[in-house]
Amino acid sequence: MTAIERLCGFLSILTGVLLLPSISLSQPVAFPKGCLDCHGSEPKYPVRGIRTQYLTSGHRTLGNASYANSDDCQGCHTNEGFVERVKKGKVDTKKFVSNPSEIGCFTCHAPHDTGNFSLRRVADVTLANGVAFDKEKGNLCASCHQARRMxxxxxxxxxxxxxxxxxxxxxxxxxxxxxxxxxxxxxxxxxxxxxALPPANCITCHMTLPSGRYSLAPAIGGHSFRIEGEVHEEPKVNTAGCLSCHADMKQVAGKPLFDKxxxxxxxxxxxxxxxxxxxxxxxxxxxxxxxxxxxxxxxxxxxxxxxxxxxxxxxxxxxxxxxxxxxxxxxxxxxxxxxxxxxxxxxxxxxxxxxxxxxxxxxxxx
Ligand code: HEC
Ligand code: HEC
Ligand code: HEC
Ligand code: HEC
Ligand code: HEC
Ligand code: HEC
Structure with missing residues (x-):
């Protein structure tokens, strides 16, 4: 036996000893600890609740990702196109995404790359007419929600x-x-x-959740991205995002309107x-x-x-x-x-x- 063969034999015994217990079915699954922040029973991030909200969002439900998937459409309408646009600064307008998916968690975040929910894109945005848009985290939204023409x-x-x-x-x-x-x-x-007010941005108004119980439905505020909806079949507008500046902002009773x-x-x-x-x-x-x-x-x-x-x-x-x-x-x-x-x-x-x-x-x- 050469030295190499002896070493290999030793290593194979060692790996056998180490691996055997972990593949025995009676043992709990050794899920890497880092995953539990998001996929555990008591995760650090409220992924499940946020998913409930997101499922009602137009990003998930309007369904134009497969249709708006060529020229430059894919850069705003598909998850894959947006990720490409952030990485390279543009999309290849001659190509299309062969299996497009709708805008979802991995479009706005990169949780498996970063281990957290930081935003994929926060840099300021240049609008079609050259004007700069710079409003904190709202820059993420502005990178898609902008006029395409002049x-x-x-x-x-x-x-x-x-x-x-x-x-x-x-x-x-x-x-x-x-x-x-x-x-x-x-x-x-x-x-x-x-x-002109940087905190008057897309995220403050659209995503702020109220601090009380019994207040909203998953389809209003947070990751629904919507401000207006229904709670118990009554129209409801979410004033939570206004209150930091308009302390007395209310809804018009019974109507989906802000009382301004x-x-x-x-x-x-x-x-x-x-x-x-x-x-x-x-x-x-x-x-x-x-x-x-x-x-x-x-x-x-x-x-x-x-x-x-x-x-x-x-x-x-x-x-x-x-x-x-x-x-x-x-x-x-x-x-x-x-x-x-x-x-x-x-x-x-x-x-x-x-x-x-x-x-x-x-x-x-x-
Ligand atoms: C920072 C949060 C975070 C961490 C840490 C994390 N994940 Fe995820 N993972 C997510 C999110 C968000 C989704 C998408 C959930 C959804 O679609 O509702 C996801 C989805 C998945 C999926 C489903 C496949 C897919 O692409 O949707 C698998 C499998 C998965 N994760 C495995 C893992 C494993 C294994 C680890 C650890 C090595 C891990 N994740 C760590 C956030 C995380
Ligand atoms: C700069 C980003 C951007 C690009 C590029 C883009 N879109 Fe859109 N598009 C949007 C946004 C944002 C909305 C949703 C606006 C809203 O609902 O307020 C939208 C909405 C739509 C809708 C839904 C309209 C409706 O009333 O239901 C269609 C259809 C559509 N886009 C098609 C396309 C096509 C086709 C292309 C390419 C030729 C394209 N878009 C390129 C951002 C973009
Ligand atoms: C359209 C973009 C967008 C999509 C899609 C999206 N998010 Fe987010 N998410 C945001 C923004 C913006 C924030 C920051 C809110 C803030 O800072 O107030 C955020 C914040 C979060 C946070 C809070 C982070 C923290 O540290 O408190 C979590 C958790 C999260 N998102 C999970 C998800 C999951 C899970 C999905 C998919 C089901 C998802 N997001 C889809 C834009 C998005
Ligand atoms: C990757 C591009 C992209 C980003 C980033 C993005 N959106 Fe969207 N958003 C869209 C597109 C495209 C649609 C329309 C989807 C469709 O027609 O399939 C849409 C739809 C919506 C709708 C539903 C509109 C309706 O007509 O029902 C709201 C509200 C919305 N977005 C708000 C936001 C907010 C707030 C942010 C930032 C937190 C954001 N979006 C970030 C591309 C984006
Ligand atoms: C001052 C608060 C405020 C800010 C800032 C704000 N929004 Fe809105 N947005 C509203 C209100 C209120 C409505 C009307 C909601 C309704 O009645 O359906 C609305 C409507 C919308 C709609 C149409 C929703 C639908 O269901 O058709 C979209 C899309 C949208 N906003 C995206 C954005 C984006 C993207 C930004 C940032 C560039 C932004 N908003 C900034 C308050 C705000
Ligand atoms: C970061 C601060 C800020 C936030 C957040 C904010 N606003 Fe404002 N808004 C102002 C200021 C300041 C004015 C100018 C003074 C005034 O009219 O109250 C204003 C003016 C307005 C006006 C214009 C009135 C007019 O006749 O010109 C409307 C409508 C309005 N806000 C509605 C809202 C609604 C609805 C929300 C929440 C969805 C909201 N604002 C969130 C700061 C804010």
């Missing part, structure tokens, strides 16, 4: 090619900063206090309502369910009486294209004016005025 490329006398034409569904970061919508020449645009009155009667219906109701009134001047909106009643309208897009080849003048661009920008922001009241109201009032010279815009915020 009015200078889209808004001119032209036809409207498709129903999905516009800034692209999620321009929340641009809205929050008050930038990158169509600003009518000769008008001044301002911003709400939210735009607008500074003026923007929609001109004779009463000063909450910001969200004034916004609703402004939307309805452009498109509504009765078919009386300006974009439904003009010559060759782009929307029918039911609010459905009409795919016509009409060459519209710039005012119509601009009004529609802004309508979509504000509507698809989804916050009904909360992200940035001043900017949202100004955009809609100017768009309405461009289509209806008789509209009273004397209450326009300065």
């Amino acid at each position: 009015p200078k490329d889209e808004v001119r006398a032209r036809n409207i090619p498709t129903d999905s034409w516009g800034a692209h569904h999620g321009p929340q970061s641009d809205m929050l900063l008050g930038t990158n919508a169509y600003e009518f020449p000769g008008k001044k645009y301002s911003k709400s206090a939210h735009s 009155k607008a500074a003026a009667d923007y929609d001109g219906d004779g009463k000063i309502e909450t910001v969200q109701e004034e916004m609703q009134g402004l939307y309805e001047r452009l498109i509504n369910n009765q078919g009386t909106g300006l974009l439904q009643t003009m010559k060759d309208p782009p929307y029918d009486a039911k609010g459905k897009f009409i795919n016509n080849k009409t060459q519209y003048p710039i005012e119509v294209v601009a009004a529609l661009y802004n309508y979509k920008f504000v509507k698809e922001d989804g916050s009904k004016g909360i992200h940035n009241t001043a900017y949202a109201v100004q955009l809609l009032m100017d768009s309405i005025k461009a289509l209806d010279k008789n509209f009273d815009d004397s209450k326009r915020p300065q």
Whole structure:
């Protein structure tokens, strides 16, 4: 026997002795200790509860990951594309992800690489028009929830090619900063206090959980990322994220609205309502369910009486294209004016005025 063979024999006996007890089925599974922080019976991180919330989130349920999976879509719509984008700074637009998965735990965190739930991406973000977005951990959200286009490329006398034409569904970061919508020449645009305050960010408002019991459903706050939902079949808005700045923020009883009155009667219906109701009134001047909106009643309208897009080849003048661009920008922001009241109201009032010279815009915020 050579020295090497003797050593190997010794090692094989040693490993046998060491391994045998651990493969005996009567022994408990020797799960590496590090895993228990997340996968144990009493984990350090509340992974199971957070998963319950996440399962209700649009990230999990809206299901566009398989569809929006080429060009540059995969960089925002798929887990794999986002991980690639963070690593390389861009995605390969000629490729697609062969087995795409929806945005999930491993998109925003890298728990198996880091052993914790630090965020995969926190650096500041440059929006499509070059403006910097830098709001603490909200930068993670902003890296996907931003306009993909600029009015200078889209808004001119032209036809409207498709129903999905516009800034692209999620321009929340641009809205929050008050930038990158169509600003009518000769008008001044301002911003709400939210735009400059770093803690007024996506995470504070959308993810803060209330501190009491019996307060919410898994589909509101935390990893549902939603602010509005239902608790025991009653509409509920989560004020927990507002309270650090608006100590008296409440919900309007029985309605999915924040009780924050607008500074003026923007929609001109004779009463000063909450910001969200004034916004609703402004939307309805452009498109509504009765078919009386300006974009439904003009010559060759782009929307029918039911609010459905009409795919016509009409060459519209710039005012119509601009009004529609802004309508979509504000509507698809989804916050009904909360992200940035001043900017949202100004955009809609100017768009309405461009289509209806008789509209009273004397209450326009300065
Ligand atoms: C910092 C937290 C964390 C640690 C530590 C951790 N995991 Fe995980 N693990 C997760 C999360 C989060 C998921 C996804 C859970 C979900 O989808 O709900 C996961 C999922 C898994 C899965 C399912 C496969 C998959 O890709 O979804 C396996 C298997 C797994 N972990 C094994 C381990 C093992 C083995 C260890 C230790 C070596 C470990 N994990 C350590 C957080 C952790
Ligand atoms: C910069 C990131 C980003 C890119 C790139 C992107 N999207 Fe999106 N997309 C979003 C976000 C964010 C939402 C969700 C917005 C919301 O619900 O407020 C969304 C929503 C959608 C929706 C759902 C619309 C609805 O109303 O239900 C579709 C469909 C979609 N995107 C398709 C695409 C396609 C196709 C591409 C590529 C041509 C693409 N997206 C590229 C970020 C992106
Ligand atoms: C869209 C992005 C996103 C997704 C998807 C996501 N998270 Fe998070 N998660 C966050 C953000 C942002 C925070 C930080 C919240 C804060 O600091 O207030 C966070 C915080 C956490 C924390 C708290 C960390 C701590 O130290 O207290 C845990 C635990 C966690 N996430 C687990 C999960 C699990 C499990 C999943 C999947 C079921 C998941 N996350 C999916 C964005 C995400
Ligand atoms: C990797 C890109 C990405 C990141 C990061 C991200 N989102 Fe999203 N988010 C999306 C996309 C894409 C959708 C739409 C999913 C679909 O249509 O399949 C979406 C949907 C949503 C929705 C549901 C919208 C609806 O119409 O129901 C909310 C709310 C939301 N995101 C908030 C956030 C917040 C808050 C953060 C930061 C904590 C965040 N997102 C981080 C890409 C992202
Ligand atoms: C000042 C608090 C606040 C901040 C900051 C904030 N949001 Fe919102 N957001 C809201 C409120 C309130 C709504 C309206 C919720 C409702 O009524 O459905 C909303 C709506 C949304 C929606 C539409 C939800 C839906 O169900 O259609 C998305 C997506 C969203 N916000 C993402 C973001 C992102 C991304 C950021 C950061 C760039 C952000 N928000 C910053 C308060 C905030
Ligand atoms: C980091 C601090 C901060 C947070 C968090 C915050 N806000 Fe604000 N918000 C302000 C300040 C400051 C103002 C300007 C003073 C005022 O109007 O109260 C403001 C103004 C507003 C306005 C504009 C009113 C107008 O007419 O211009 C609305 C609407 C609003 N907040 C709603 C909310 C809601 C709803 C939440 C929670 C979902 C929230 N805010 C979270 C700081 C914050």
